[in-house]
Amino acid sequence: MAHDFLRASRSPLGNIRVSFEFFPPKTAEMEASLWDSITRLAPLEPSFVSVTYGAGGSTRERTHSTVARILRETTLKPAAHLTCVAATREEVDEVIRAYHAVGVRHIVALRGDPVSGPGSAYEPHPGGYATSTDLVAGIRRLGDFEVTVSAYPEKHPESATLDADLDVLKAKVDAGATRAVTQFFFDNAHYLRYVDRVRARGINIPIVPGIVPVQNFRQIASFAKKTGASVPQWLADRFEGLDDDPATRRLVAAAVAAEQVLDLVDHGVTDFHFYTMNKADLVYAICHLLGLRTHLIERAA
Numbered sequence: 001m002a003h004d005f006l007r008a009s010r011s012p013l014g015n016i017r018v019s020f021e022f023f024p025p026k027t028a029e030m031e032a033s034l035w036d037s038i039t040r041l042a043p044l045e046p047s048f049v050s051v052t053y054g055a056g057g058s059t060r061e062r063t064h065s066t067v068a069r070i071l072r073e074t075t076l077k078p079a080a081h082l083t084c085v086a087a088t089r090e091e092v093d094e095v096i097r098a099y100h101a102v103g104v105r106h107i108v109a110l111r112g113d114p115v116s117g118p119g120s121a122y123e124p125h126p127g128g129y130a131t132s133t134d135l136v137a138g139i140r141r142l143g144d145f146e147v148t149v150s151a152y153p154e155k156h157p158e159s160a161t162l163d164a165d166l167d168v169l170k171a172k173v174d175a176g177a178t179r180a181v182t183q184f185f186f187d188n189a190h191y192l193r194y195v196d197r198v199r200a201r202g203i204n205i206p207i208v209p210g211i212v213p214v215q216n217f218r219q220i221a222s223f224a225k226k227t228g229a230s231v232p233q234w235l236a237d238r239f240e241g242l243d244d245d246p247a248t249r250r251l252v253a254a255a256v257a258a259e260q261v262l263d264l265v266d267h268g269v270t271d272f273h274f275y276t277m278n279k280a281d282l283v284y285a286i287c288h289l290l291g292l293r294t295h296l297i298e299r300a301a
Contacts, residue, residue, distance in 0.1 A: 015270050016265070018272050018290070019046045019047045019181075021049070021274065022038065023278060024051055024062035033278055038070070051063050081107075082095060082135065083112025100143045100145075106146040107148070109139055109172075110132055132172060147176055148179045149169070149177040150183065151194070154229055156168070162197065181208045182207065190230075191264070211260065211274050211275065212277075213256075213282045215277055217235075235256065254282055261286060
């Protein structure tokens with residue numbers, strides 16, 4: 001008998017499902033790191049893996065190439081990110097058709113950050129899809145895609161109120177969105193209150209919590225400020241004094257993320273979307289704590 005491949009087993013904590021987000025590589029070294037991460041996490045049998053799309057569509061070709069390779073070389077179900085930024089409707093529709101042609105049936109539809117990055121003013125491209133709601137409708141018009149959209153437990157930084165933000169989510173669902181993945185958060189109370197408000201609005205699609213393991217606290221805190229996610233003082237305290245101690249920082253990061261996801265499990269959450277930052281080990285450890293296991297399956301040589 002030969003040990004042939006790895007397969008995930010069901011979590012003893014319940015019917016836990018996970019998905020992973022990667023970003024397309026810019027260099028050969030980053031590509032090797034990405035595929036190491038995919039190889040490491042694939043045996044956990046995620047519901048899907050998503051590949052991001054850079055500001056202004058700057059990674060369009062790399063995103064498409066990465067998604068196509070995932071389809072060719074793995075059994076994973078890829079979801080391609082797509083934005084409204086810096087492209088006409090015809091150009092975006094061409095990308096959608098190209099994804100359909102290679103076998104992609106899941107798209108993450110986002111308005112996208114302005115070309116100059118988060119925090120600057122957004123201006124729709126002339127002749128393009130103006131909003132994520134328009135993009136969702138366009139995707140559904142062109143094919144029978146599963147469409148995931150974004151959700152914001154602490155509201156989108158450009159929304160005047162959380163109620164206004166929920167109006168946007170409702171419009172995306174009415175246009176055909178089938179799932180929402182949240183912006184990352186660190187206080188689970190934000191997510192739990194948000195889901196209650198979403199359900200009260202009659203929105204019934206899955207609201208999957210987006211979890212970011214803190215690989216680099218300063219970097220995450222800076223990004224959180226731009227995206228409207230709060231960073232509680234207790235989290236800053238956990239990482240205080242560890243700027244030059246990456247080994248301890250990784251241990252603390254694993255503990256923090258494990259506490260967060262296990263508390264959400266206690267509140268009945270069964271689906272988790274991990275922003276991997278193309279680094280697999282920490283995410284793999286968290287999934288292990290969730291009860292997901294991989295085993296060698298034997299097959300006759």
